[in-house]
Amino acid sequence: DTGVSQDPRHKITKRGQNVTFRCDPISEHNRLYWYRQTLGQGPEFLTYFQNEAQLEKSRLLSDRFSAERPKGSFSTLEIQRTEQGDSAMYLCASSLGVGTGRIAEAFFGQGTRLTVV
Amino acid sequence: GQQLNQSPQSMFIQEGEDVSMNCTSSSIFNTWLWYKQDPGEGPVLLIALYKAGELTSNGRLTAQFGITRKDSFLNISASIPSDVGIYFCAGPPFNQKLVFGQGTRLTINP
Numbered sequence: 001d002t003g004v005s006q007d008p009r010h011k012i013t014k015r016g017q018n019v020t021f022r023c024d025p026i027s028e029h030n031r032l033y034w035y036r037q038t039l040g041q042g043p044e045f046l047t048y049f050q051n052e053a054q055l056e057k058s059r060l061l062s063d064r065f066s067a068e069r070p071k072g073s074f075s076t077l078e079i080q081r082t083e084q085g086d087s088a089m090y091l092c093a094s095s096l097g098v099g100t101g102r103i104a105e106a107f108f109g110q111g112t113r114l115t116v117v
Numbered sequence: 118g119q120q121l122n123q124s125p126q127s128m129f130i131q132e133g134e135d136v137s138m139n140c141t142s143s144s145i146f147n148t149w150l151w152y153k154q155d156p157g158e159g160p161v162l163l164i165a166l167y168k169a170g171e172l173t174s175n176g177r178l179t180a181q182f183g184i185t186r187k188d189s190f191l192n193i194s195a196s197i198p199s200d201v202g203i204y205f206c207a208g209p210p211f212n213q214k215l216v217f218g219q220g221t222r223l224t225i226n227p
Binding site: 045091 | 148150152158160165205207209213215218
């Protein structure tokens with residue numbers, strides 16, 4: 001299966017520690033998105049990439065959050081100095097790029113559930 | 118920021134009943150998407166709509182792109198237990214990142 005893969009599935013960390021999550025998109029997809037989801041809410045946009053370029057970052061996103069997508073393949077999302085409010089499901093998605101007519105069809109991974117204690 | 122409003126927020130139905138839910142936006146969308154999410158999993162794409170007035174089916178699911186381009190509807194016919202979950206509408210304002218509604222939680226009584 002060549003769907004979107006996220007690692008780890010679960011992460012428990014102490015407040016103040018740094019954590020890093022990885023996302024491997026579907027191989028032919030050049031758009032990659034990160035979302036955060038808390039209980040009872042829809043996914044909330046964090047940032048997205050077109051190939052290796054980070055095109056937009058949510059204004060709600062603290063500067064403790066950083067994302068990279070070196071070489072336009074996999075992506076990492078790092079949270080520095082974690083806080084209890086960072087506890088959430090972090091979702092990665094990918095889609096085909098501009099000009100394909102299907103740019104909006106984003107396919108999600110299974111998510112990384114972060115618990116900050 | 119852009120918001121999508123889904124209705125209803127939750128539904129409790131009997132197995133075999135039909136289900137209808139909708140989603141509205143304050144601005145025009147060129148694409149509407151419907152996702153289903155099971156507990157602890159990522160959302161799964163069900164249907165994508167690209168044209169105002171378009172009606173698209175995927176098995177027992179049927180979705181419509183509203184003619185005003187500010188709304189969309191999802192219907193599930195003859196519900197079964199595996200339809201339980203949270204259904205999200207989503208769309209890309211200005212063809213950029215997807216924004217999501219707050220979800221409709223479907224519960225089915227056998």
